[in-house]
Amino acid sequence: MTTYIPESLRRQVMERAQERCEYCRVHQDDRLFAHEIDHIYAEKHGGLSQEINLAAACSECNRFKGSDLCSLDPMSNTVVELFHPRRNRWADHFRILDGIIEPLTATGRVTARLLRFNDADAVDRRRLLIETGRYPTS
Ligand SMILES: [Zn+2]
Numbered sequence: 001m002t003t004y005i006p007e008s009l010r011r012q013v014m015e016r017a018q019e020r021c022e023y024c025r026v027h028q029d030d031r032l033f034a035h036e037i038d039h040i041y042a043e044k045h046g047g048l049s050q051e052i053n054l055a056a057a058c059s060e061c062n063r064f065k066g067s068d069l070c071s072l073d074p075m076s077n078t079v080v081e082l083f084h085p086r087r088n089r090w091a092d093h094f095r096i097l098d099g100i101i102e103p104l105t106a107t108g109r110v111t112a113r114l115l116r117f118n119d120a121d122a123v124d125r126r127r128l129l130i131e132t133g134r135y136p137t138s
Pocket of ligand 1: 023062
């Protein structure tokens with residue numbers, strides 16, 4: 001069950017994110033569906049519907065993330081927390097390289113894999129957005 005998030009809080013979260021997905025950074029205007037409000041820590045884990053626990057997410061990132069908090073890092077074979085938009089800085093965990101979101105850390109690796117940042121379609125779309133100046137490259 002998902003708690004109702006008041007419109008004013010939704011707007012606040014979207015404005016803070018400048019209407020970009022806080023995981024893959026795509027702008028809401030460049031997706032077919034409006035971005036969603038993600039509970040970073042899902043309600044079923046006790047995450048609250050408060051600004052500190054909410055992030056703007058595109059429908060794909062939100063769907064792939066689901067209620068997950070962490071995943072298994074293939075390199076270290078340990079359980080690692082997913083990227084947390086309120087606690088982590090994007091540039092500390094990822095960088096853009098020819099349209100690919102390259103992970104820089106274990107957190108980056110598990111997040112990029114689980115949220116499928118670099119599926120072929122996503123990379124093609126991102127390259128096009130970069131070419132047209134619609135995607136941040138730094
Ligand atoms: Zn996204």
